[in-house]
Amino acid sequence: MKGQHGLRDVSERGSFSGKIGFIMATAGSAVGLGNIWRFPTMAASHGGGAFLLAYIIIVVVFGLAMVCTEIALGRMTRKSPIDAYGTLRPRAKIIGVLSTLVPALIYPYYCVVGGWIIGYLGYYLAGSDCIGIFGDFSGSYLAVLTTIVFISIVGIIVYLGVDRGIEKLSTIFMPVFLILLVILVVYVLFQPGSMGGMEYFLLPDLSHVDASVFTSALGQAFFSLSLAMGITITYGSYMKKQDSIQRSSMTVIVIDSAIAILAGLLIVPIAYNAFGESMPSGAGLVFVALPEIFTGMPGGTLVAIFFFIMLFIAAVTSAVSILEAVVSTIIDRFHATRHRAVLFVTLPTLVVGTLISLGFGPLDWINIAGKGLLDLFDFASNTVLMPVVALLMCIFIGHVIGPKVITDEIESSGGFSLKRIYPILIKWVFPVFLAIILVTGVLGI
Ligand code: PFF
Numbered sequence: 001m002k003g004q005h006g007l008r009d010v011s012e013r014g015s016f017s018g019k020i021g022f023i024m025a026t027a028g029s030a031v032g033l034g035n036i037w038r039f040p041t042m043a044a045s046h047g048g049g050a051f052l053l054a055y056i057i058i059v060v061v062f063g064l065a066m067v068c069t070e071i072a073l074g075r076m077t078r079k080s081p082i083d084a085y086g087t088l089r090p091r092a093k094i095i096g097v098l099s100t101l102v103p104a105l106i107y108p109y110y111c112v113v114g115g116w117i118i119g120y121l122g123y124y125l126a127g128s129d130c131i132g133i134f135g136d137f138s139g140s141y142l143a144v145l146t147t148i149v150f151i152s153i154v155g156i157i158v159y160l161g162v163d164r165g166i167e168k169l170s171t172i173f174m175p176v177f178l179i180l181l182v183i184l185v186v187y188v189l190f191q192p193g194s195m196g197g198m199e200y201f202l203l204p205d206l207s208h209v210d211a212s213v214f215t216s217a218l219g220q221a222f223f224s225l226s227l228a229m230g231i232t233i234t235y236g237s238y239m240k241k242q243d244s245i246q247r248s249s250m251t252v253i254v255i256d257s258a259i260a261i262l263a264g265l266l267i268v269p270i271a272y273n274a275f276g277e278s279m280p281s282g283a284g285l286v287f288v289a290l291p292e293i294f295t296g297m298p299g300g301t302l303v304a305i306f307f308f309i310m311l312f313i314a315a316v317t318s319a320v321s322i323l324e325a326v327v328s329t330i331i332d333r334f335h336a337t338r339h340r341a342v343l344f345v346t347l348p349t350l351v352v353g354t355l356i357s358l359g360f361g362p363l364d365w366i367n368i369a370g371k372g373l374l375d376l377f378d379f380a381s382n383t384v385l386m387p388v389v390a391l392l393m394c395i396f397i398g399h400v401i402g403p404k405v406i407t408d409e410i411e412s413s414g415g416f417s418l419k420r421i422y423p424i425l426i427k428w429v430f431p432v433f434l435a436i437i438l439v440t441g442v443l444g445i
Contacts, residue, residue, distance in 0.1 A: 013078060014162035015238045021167035022243065023251050026226075026235050028170035028317030030256040031177070033113060034224045036314060040201070040264035041281035042220055044272070047208035048201050052261065054209075055217045059225075059257055062218060062433075065418050065425055066227050066390075067249040069397060072409040074236025075245070080328040081230035084237065088401050095396055099230040099389045100329050103322040105381035106229070107345075108352040109374045110322060111154065114315040115147030115357065116287060121308045122146070124301060130291040134283075139361025147353045154319045155346040158327055161338060162238050166320055173313045174255075180310040181259065184303065185266045191297065197272030201264050215437050223382060224256055226318070228390035230325040237328070244414030286311065387438035391431055398427035 016022040043051045077084040082096030119137055123130050137143055157165040188194055222228060239248070270293050271279040280289050290307070294300040323345060330341040359366055359373035366373055397406055403423040410416040418425070439445075 013238065015240065016167055016235075017163050018240070019243050019248065021163065021171060022235065022239050023248055023255075024170040024174050025162075025166050025317075025321070026232065026248070026252045027255040028166075028174055029226045029231055029235070029321030030224060030252055030318075031174070031259050032224075032226075032314045032318030033110075033311070034220070035256065035260040036263045036267070036311060037282050037286050039220060039224065039260040040267040041271070041279055041285065042216060043264055044201050044268050044279060045208070045277070046213045046216060047205045048199075049204035050206055050209045051213055051217060052202070053204065054213050055221065055260075056257065058214070058217045059221050059253055061418070061425070062430065063221050063225050063227075063253050064246070064249055065422060065430075066222075067225055067232055067253060068245050068410050068416065068418075069393070069406050069426070070227065070232035071236035071239060071245050071249060072406045074233040075239050075241070076405075076409040078237050080237060080325070080332045081233045082329055083332050084233050085396070088405070089396075092396055092400070095389065095392045096230070096329075098385060098392070099228060099233070100326060102229040102381050102385050102389060103231060103325045104345075105377050105385070107319065107322045107326065108349050109356050109377045110315065110319050111151045111349065111353045112143075112147050112356045112374060113283070114150035114154075114312070114319055115143055115145075115353075116283070117308055117312045117315055118146040118150055119143055120287065120291075121305070121312060124305050124308060127301075129295045129301070130287075130304070131295060133291075134287045138287075138357075139364065141361075143360070144354050144357045147357045148350060150316075150319070151346060151349055151353055154316060154323055155342050157316075157320050158323045159339060159342045162324075166324060169320065170317055173317055177310055177313040178259070180306050180313075181262050181266065184306055184310070185262055187299075187303065188266055188269055191269070193273050194269035197269030198265065200272050200277070201268035212440075215433070215440060218433055219387075219437050219441070222386060222390060224260060225253065226321060228386045228393065229322070230329070231321045234325045234328045235321070242413055245410045246414055246416050383441040384438070387434050387441065391434040391438065394426050394430045394434065398423070398431070403427070 016025065043055070073084050077087045079087055081099045082093050085092040085096040116138060119142060120130055123133065123137075157169050159165065189198075226232060239245075267285070268279070271285065271289060274289065274293050279285070291304065294304040294307070297303055323342070326345050327338065327341045330336050330344060331338060336344065355363065356373045356377065364372065368376060371379060397403060403426050407416055407419050407422055411419070416422070
């Protein structure tokens with residue numbers, strides 16, 4: 001059925017059953033490893049409270065404008081990224097292609113990390129303390145197996161569809177995630193010596209504040225809100241016409257930021273006690289440093305199990321959104337069934353995921369400019385492509401179709417408080433910042 005503007009009506013596509021489903025799934029995508037292993041250390045090392053303030057301002061202005069923009073693009077066209085852009089201007093399809101490439105590159109290595117999480121959960125449940133096992137485990141065939149298990153779980157959920165799979169998963173898992181996180185934070189707060197880390201995380205230290213605070217905060221906001229990856233466009237295409245875009249976006253942003261801050265309250269105090277100001281981040285934090293700290297805590301095994309369940313939820317809901325962005329594109333482009341599209345992405349992912357996993361063992365000789373396979377995928381997707389896509393998107397909206405197309409869609413179902421400054425932001429302010437992020441990221445400054 002053709003709807004307004006000759007665009008397809010929502011009834012032909014899957015759709016979220018309502019506002020809550022949409023919000024939970026979008027928040028599930030946003031809340032991921034970035035909130036837990038990236039944000040806390042980044043905030044702590046960039047001036048604590050000062051970074052938090054910068055981050056909140058950035059998220060409320062940039063984040064809100066960008067999330068609303070992507071949802072509007074998806075909802076007005078009812079298409080996945082390539083066709084969403086293509087419907088507006090045929091030549092703009094290339095932006096959709098590039099933005100689908102971002103999740104396609106992220107997906108295999110995200111699954112490898114997901115596999116590690118499953119492995120650690122298994123080890124803890126089997127009674128291991130997981131100290132010093134990372135090197136051997138990540139290079140083993142067992143890690144390949146857990147990667148395959150993770151890919152299969154995500155594949156099954158996406159295969160089940162938008163309302164039966166993705167929405168159900170998120171509406172059950174996200175509250176569980178939050179409860180576990182709060183329990184862990186409260187526990188850590190009552191540990192002796194947690195105040196030092198807490199102060200380091202929350203009190204502003206202006207001596208650490210420089211221009212990089214803003215660019216790092218912006219880069220983090222993009223990654224954390226799953227922007228410029230086609231994901232929010234895809235989820236927006238499943239949103240009901242009558243739901244307020246601004247209100248849903250704001251809720252997702254508040255959930256994502258609150259969880260990042262809560263994760264900081266959990267991670268920073270324990271890591272600060274052990275490492276002082278040079279605390280690790282990423283895989284080194286989660287798979288190497290934290291297990292050592294957990295072991296020294298009373299009830300440490302239980303804390304570790306809670307922690308890795310939480311991490312699993314964060315990883316799986318984000319991975320589902322990544323796969324959905326690619327799958328929905330294939331369904332739209334090639335009129336494939338969901339079943340076929342999931343298989344079509346999952347099979348190569350199994351191969352690439354296996355290779356990346358083996359990059360920590362038998363294939364660890366593959367190394368370009370000091371980067372192993374996983375880091376190469378991460379660099380290509382997050383440091384290079386993501387800012388390029390975001391930049392192209394802003395230029396396209398600001399200078400080709402005009403900001404009004406987006407603000408009209410947002411206002412068709414509610415208010416848009418950034419309306420007055422939106423044109424300036426999308427035409428000039430965002431592109432300048434994104435260009436800086438791109439250049440400094442690529443040059444490694
Ligand atoms: N936004 C998620 C996080 O903060 O970890 C992760 C993520 C989701 C990254 C989706 C990439 C992606 F395509």
